[in-house]
Amino acid sequence: MSVNDRTEDALNNKVKNVMTSRSKWHVPASIVSKRTVNPIRETVFNMRAKPNPDKELISLALGDPTIFGNFKIHESCIDAVIKQLQSYKANGYLPAFGCEEARKALAEKFSTEDAPLTIRDIVLGSGASDALNLAIGALCNEGQNILLPRPGFSIYQTISQSKGIECRYYDLLPDRNWEIDLDQLITLIDDKTACIVINNPSNPCGSNFSRQHLESIIQVCETYKLVIIADEIYEDMVFGSTKFYPIASLTKSVPILKVSGLAKRFLVPGWRVGWVFIYDQNGILDEIRDALLSLSNIILGANSLIQHSIPDILFNTPDEFYQDTINQCERSASVSASVLSEIRGLHVIVPQGAMYMMIGINIEEFKGIKDDVEFAAKLLEEESVMCLPGQCFHYPNYMRITLTPPIEKLKEACDRIREFCIRHHI
Ligand SMILES: Cc1ncc(COP(=O)(O)O)c(C=O)c1O
Incomplete structure (x- = not known):
């Protein structure tokens, strides 16, 4: 048998094997989908x-x-969207990490002396859930673990498990207004811990951490070099004389990815725009900054009509x-x-x-x-x-x-x- 004949035989056998193994429809769901639970x-x-x-x-x-x-949305939000709709300029693709006007407006609105922000520190996503997905995806690898609140909002688990990240739960104490049991939290940390998620004010607890408690949390993160994902989607939604402290305003050393969005503050969860703010005064998150940009390419960014409306929404809605x-x-x-x-x-x-x-x-x-x-x-x-x-x-x-x-x-x-x-x- 010539070399050519042998090659042809091998090819025919390969085709036969493929045909046999693919002779019936067999369409199993992906592993990622099976480990994605709500x-x-x-x-x-x-x-x-x-x-x-x-x-x-x-x-x-x-x-x-x-x-x-x-709960009615404010007319300034309606006007902001109508203006963009009528401009015919808000219907196209935008940079996947968010349009410049929106990021500039967010930086201007939320930057403070203690927690400065520039346009470079902001990545937009399709709602706070997508922002969480970006933050967790940028920080954690399959096989690592993530620290989550118990009780806590379930999407942290949904996102983490789908990526093969082990969820470890730290306890919130009901008789201490749902403060974190820091002694128990410390027992969960090991060399595979990628980050901690803190949700304040909390869903489902309705709690709002005191400044002192936030400082104690920061102290633990500083000791164990833990990056914080701070889900602050309910920021400023606190009752009576209680004060809300953005955790990033209380530290210059612990790097923080803060997640928030339009959904709750502006009462528009269906508009699907959220964001990640990168607080990192010491360059610890340089790689993570790039990682967030890369990951934002997966869905090519948040709703463009609403992104364009963000400057007016932020600056025209009265307190x-x-x-x-x-x-x-x-x-x-x-x-x-x-x-x-x-x-x-x-x-x-x-x-x-x-x-x-x-x-x-x-x-x-x-x-x-x-x-x-x-x-x-x-x-x-x-x-x-x-x-x-x-x-x-x-x-x-x-x-x-x-x-x-x-x-x-x-x-x-x-x-x-x-x-x-x-x-x-x-
Ligand atoms: C604590 C918390 N984080 C994130 C989200 C998700 O927000 P979005 O609708 O912007 O994705 C919610 C929604 O209920 C929430 O309660």
Whole structure:
């Protein structure tokens, strides 16, 4: 057999093998997709409960302030978008990391003496979730671990697990206004720890860390050389005389990627624009800066119409608008806390900010209800009130309610929760 014949035979065999191995449709889902889970969806799906058809459904489950129609966006935001739409100049592609006007406006609005920002320090994403995806993707490798709050917003887990990053949970202490248990946190850190995520003010806790506590957190990060991802999407949304401190304003040495966006402050979660601010006065994050730019190429950037509108949105929205949102949430917190804290079997941790309240359930005091998921399912079936079980946030025997429904609906929901508890309490 000639060399040519042998080569042809080998090729024919290869083709035959490929044809045999590909003779049937076999389309398994990717490994990444299989390890991408949304704990809220899974927990709620497992509840398998339907509302009571005789009672109107009141959902206290969703963190979307737009659904009841009682939170209106400010007209300056509408005008800003209309102006861009009519300009015919905001319909095209932009640099994947965000357009210059938007980044310039953000730097101008949020730069302070303690925490300076330039246009180079800002990367835009499609909502704060994409900004988190960029930050986690830039800092962490498969096989490393990331420190996440418990209870905490579930998207940190969703993003990390999908990238093969191990999630390690540090505890927040309900009897200390959800401060971090720093002694326990330290036990989680090792040489594979890539970074820590801190969410302040917190979803689901509604907590707002004191300056002193933030300084203690910074001290730990300084000691262990931990980079912080600070999810501050609820920045400034704090009640009464409490003050919000951006963590980056309290350190010059610990590098911070701050994540925030338009969703909550401007009440437009559907507009899908968020950002990462890089605070790094000592050049520790030089590589990470480039990494964020590279990763932003994956989706070619955030919504261009809204990016172009950012300068007007930031500078034309009056401060009273934010204050009004905060006042409504604070009033809702106080009204619901006053009803719920009187109910036997529940304990309320009164929030200091954001849009949520966590309620502890003394589950052993309720007949035949084994945990928070069953509690939430029965509450939905009997009273048509939907709350999120604590297990959605890795925190069993609690439930989270949202403070954004109209106050009358919230009161009605709290009354129904009281009736439910009275019926089931031992
Ligand atoms: C703590 C926290 N971070 C991030 C996000 C995501 O924000 P966005 O809608 O801008 O993606 C949310 C949304 O509820 C949140 O509660």
